[in-house]
Amino acid sequence: MASLQDQKRRWQPTTRQLTLLGAFITPFILMTAYFIYRQMAPFGSSSLLTVDLGQQYIDFFAYLRRTILHDPSSLFYSFSNGLGGEMFGTWSYYLLSPLNWILLLCPGASLTVGVFFLTVLKYGLAGLTFAWLITKTTSQTGLRAVTLATAYALMGWSIANQLNVMWLDAAYLLPLIFYGLFLLMHAAKWRLYVTWLTIMLxxxxxxxxxxxxxxxxxxxxxxxxxxxxxxxxxxxxSQFALSSVASGLLAAFVLLPTWWSLSQSKAQYTVTSFKWKFEFFPPKMIGKFFMGAFNFDQMPDGTANLFIGAIALLGAMFFFADHRIQLRSRIAAGLVTVFLALSLCVQPLDLLWHAGQFPVWYPYRFSFVVAFWLIWLAAQTLTDDFEPGWLAIAVITLIITIGSGYIALNIKHFKYLQMNQVLLGLFFVILALGLITLPVKQHWIYPLTFFVIGATEISANAFMSLNNISYVSQSEYGNYTHELQRLVDHVQQKDTSAYRIGKTFLRTKGDAFQTGFNGGGVFSSVLPKAVPTFFGNTGNPDGDGFVEYSNGTLVTDSLLNMKYYFQQKQLAGALSGSSMLPASSNKADLADYQSIGQDHWATTYKNPYALPMGYAASRDILTLKNKTADPSQYQTNWLAALTGHSADRRLYTAQNFDQVTFQNIGQQSKITGAVLQKKNLLKPAKMTLTFTPTTNDAYYLTFGSTVNSDNANFVLNGQALNQYKTYRNTIMVSVADHAKGKKQTLTIQLKKGSLWLDNFTLYQLNTPKFRSAVTDLKAHPWHLTKHNNRYFSGSISTANAGQVLNTSIPYSQGWHATVNGHPAKTYKTVGMFTALKLPKGKSQVTLSYWPPLLNLGLAISTGTLIVLTGGWWFFHRRH
Structure with missing residues (x-):
């Protein structure tokens, strides 16, 4: 039996274990302390939600929780994804981090707490893995290793991109992959490299x-x-190539379905032509080596985030003058460094790192590998026996002086920098330079000073950079989410059929993901190109990565199965003008719907015209070529192809305004397409238009892309006209319904010197004729007996053999249909939805979804795993 003394010795941590612990705890504590200082939930009233984290990722995290805990059917396909969409690309881009399981412990509004711990944990892991790497491959240990690991964990890239929390996995996995490559090259051991690279893929x-x-x-x-x-x-x-290919094959079950998803979305935006040119004057990158060199304006269009601290930067520079390292290694490292530097400013190389696509916001996303490389070089050099020569010190001092001088003399061109930041940065450079060049480094004071200087500068950069960013309050997120969830739950508890819900307010375009309903908006980098095209055609806001169903009409609400609607209330008294539900659209045509419930904040409506998810329709829909740019005509062409009645193409009629008056604007004889010019640029200018409906029909205005809130204010009947701000195609705005004989007044107040009234037209919908068309389509519904996000089954009867089952289920190669037990071909309608040809009489129809290429990917990954495992076992059995 071991003595008590032996047991104590066994449990005593080694220097390396203490180093790894310190490397994890230091960035973890530093960032936790900062977030507590900023009162982030659970330590205050704020949250980490900002920009895309608050507008996009938080909704995907809510979807992740709901899928795993409550609705596995939405794993591969979800009707919260816009009007419905595959989810494999979303999982592989946003949600496959193993650390996301933390979020399962945080329901509802407490999801922000999960994001808090997810973020600080990833910071800590980045420090831990980098310390693991350098303690395994260099003589670094103790506080110096902790300092370099902290510099890596809290590098400028991590601080600037902490809101892109899914990217932070790369920071802690890169050192492990690099170490695997190191072992592969030095000892021909491939397992660690293949394992970590596969995990990263x-x-x-x-x-x-x-x-x-x-x-x-x-x-x-x-x-x-x-x-x-x-x-x-x-x-x-050969070993490097084969091991890398093996990792790709092991990850094929994710990569192949993801590739298919990207072929429908991001891949369609790949740049195929470019110019060999500098994207900016290269010395401008020097500014990003100073602390606090980051603000909100750098997010959409800035230079690479390169801050790593003075110690790591000087260590990397001294690497090239370190005679202990072979000359060929220093030359090769120099060439790699030059290539990385050029990648940060030369357009084709920048495109290469971003897979042929210019980033939309967050430029130079690959700069974390640059920071890793520089700190790795510093770790090779800054050891106990390093003694720089005077020539090296002089040259590096000169380089620092010239670079700092350039920044100081041009400080007005660096909006994210102030002179005190430059001076403070130089102060730390002087301290670091003095420390590095000390001839004696063995005393315990040296590593302690090394750590204090390094950790202080790294912390200061994080604090200064993040202080430039504002965040969503916990109450703003929590109160909105709680109220929308209450509204959704109330509807879903009473109606379990297949339908969509619209609303006239939003916090994010991913509200449907957040609260679990079938909606009409989404913000995603893997959004299929066909979706924004369809939204733009129908008069709703769209972009390359988002859609928002804020401008539905009676026609589109019906065809898209928008069975329920939520509308925020106009509060009176002391609360007038305030609401936890920010308005996103004006929807006068809710007067045609039935109010079925309300609370203090919102009213719920039921749409009597909503068509079911599927119904019998004319085969004309299969041959419709709907190429008009007018959303009103697009909608009626679509409806007419479904009914088979050409008269339904003329549901909308353009109307004239009764009166138009101008103030400080030149008189116009024609409104649509007119250019309004201010007579006196210093005085306010407005145009007032009035019309009085002669029927109770619905009336809509079309706004071209220039008729927006950036160029003018819109006031309807004395109230601000609510409208989602971002749109690039003509939209339709609901302005009146059930308003016969009531005068409607629209005032357009110019914000600039001129305004082009692009596609500005008033339309009247023939509501009785529209109702008749809807009644015809409702005659033969698809009676669903079972349905979830990826499976629909039910019966349908057709009056003749010339009809199809038309659905509002977005088309995808992943949908597989059977009619009466036999496989059936699916067809795409209006470039967006799924239809099937039907025989006359009653048919049993099923639609089921399975991700394209997933089976092939599973087969490849499984086969590769068997080969690698079997080969490894055979090799070891043989020896």
């Missing part, structure tokens, strides 16, 4: 792509650094 293919490019550069440097002969290089290259 699964967790986030996008960042994995950038890491794979960097690994090619890292391989080149490691091959040169450990050069022996050409035969050895060939062996190393």
């Amino acid at each position: 699964i967790v986030n293919y996008y960042m994995a792509y950038m890491i794979c490019l960097f690994l090619i550069l890292a391989f080149i440097w490691l091959a040169v650094d450990r050069w022996t002969n050409w035969r050895a290089l060939l062996r190393q290259g």
Whole structure:
């Protein structure tokens, strides 16, 4: 039996274990302290939600919880995804991090607390894995290793992109992958490399792509650094290539379905032509090495975030003058560094790192590999026995002086920098330079000073940078989410059929994901191109990565199965003008719907014209070529093709205004397409239009892309006309319904010197004729007996053989149909939805969804795993 003393010795942590613990705890505590200071939930009234984290990712996190805990059917397909869409691309881009399981512990509004712990944990893991790497591959240990690991964990890229929380997985996995490559090159051990690279490919293919490019550069440097002969290089290259391919094959079950998803979305925006040019004056990058070199304006269009702290930066520079390292290694490292530097400013190289697409916001997303590379070089150099020569010190001092001088002399061109930041940065450079060049480094004071200087500067950068960013309050997120969830639950408890819900307010375009209903909006980087095209055609806001169903009409509400609607209330008294439900649209045509419930904040309506998810329709829909740019005509062409009645193409009629008056604007004889010019640029200018409906029909205005809130204010009957701000195609705005004999007044107040009234037209909908068309389509519904997000089954009767089952289920190759038990071909209608040809009489129809290429990917991944496992077992059994 071991003595008590032996047991104590066994449990005593080693220096390396303490180093790893310190590398995790230091960034974890520093960022937790900052977030507590900023009163982030659960420690205050604010939250980490900002920009895309608050407008996009938080909704996907809510979807993740609901899918795993409550609705597995939405794993591969969800009707919260716009009007409905596949989810594999969403999972692989946003949600496959194993750390996301933390979010399962945080229901409802407490999801922000989960985001808090998810973020600080990823910071800590980045420090831990980098410390693991350098303690395994260099002589770094103790506080110096902790300092370099903290510099890596809290590098400028991480601070600037912490809101892109799914990218932070790359920061803690890169050191593990690099270490695997190191073992592959030095000891021909492939398992660690294949394991971690496979995990990275699964967790986030996008960042994995950038890491794979960097690994090619890292391989080149490691091959040169450990050069022996050409035969050895060939062996190393073969092992590197085969191991990398093996990782790709192991991850095929994710990569192949994701590739298919991207082929419908992001891949269609790939840039095919470019110019060899600098995107900006390269020395401008120097500004990003100073602390606090980040603000909101840098998010959409800035230079790369390169801050790593003075110690790491100087260590990387001294690497090239370190005579302990072979010259060939320093030359190879120099070439890699130059290539990385050029990638940060030369357009084709920038495109290469971003897979051929210019980033929409968050430029130079790959700069984390640049920071990793520089800190890795510093770790090779800043050891106990490092003694820089005076020439190296002089040259590096000169470079620092010239770079700092350039920034100081041009400080007005660096909006994210102030002179005190430059001076403070130089102060830390002087401290670091003095420390690094000390001849004696063995005393305990040296590593402590090393840590204090490094951690202080790194912390200051994080605090200064993040202080430039504002965040969503916890109450703003929580109160809205709670109220919308209450409204949704109330409807879903009473109606379990298949339908969609519309609303006239929004916090984000992903509200349907957040609260679990079938909606009409989404903001996603993997949105199929066909979806925004359809939304733009029907008069709703759209963009390359988002759609928002804020401008539905009676026609589109019916055809898209918008069975229920939520509308925010106009509060009176002391609360007048305030609401926890921010208005996003004006919807006068709710007067045609039935009010079925209300609370203090909102009213719920039921749409009597909503068509079912599927119904019998004319085969004309299969041959419709709807190419008009007029959304009113597009809608009626669509409806007429479904009914088979050409008269339904003329449901909308253009109307004249009764009176138009101008104030400080030149007189116009024609309104549509007119250009309004201010007579006196210094005085207010407005145009007032009036009309009085002669029927109780619905009336709509069309606004071209220039008729928006950036150019003018719109006031309808004394109230601000609510409208979602961002749209690039003509939209339709509901302005009157059941208003016969009531004068309607619209005032347009110019914000600028001129306004082009692009596609500005008043339309009247023939509501009785519309009702008749809807009644015809409702005659033969698809009676669903079972349905969920990926499966529909039911019966339908047709009056003749010339009809089809028309659905509002978005078309995808993943949908597989059967009619009366036999496989059936699916057809795409209006470039968006799914239809099937039907025989005369009663038919049993099923639609089921399975991701394209998933089975092939599973087969490849399983086969590769069996081969690798079997080969490894056979090799070891043989030896």
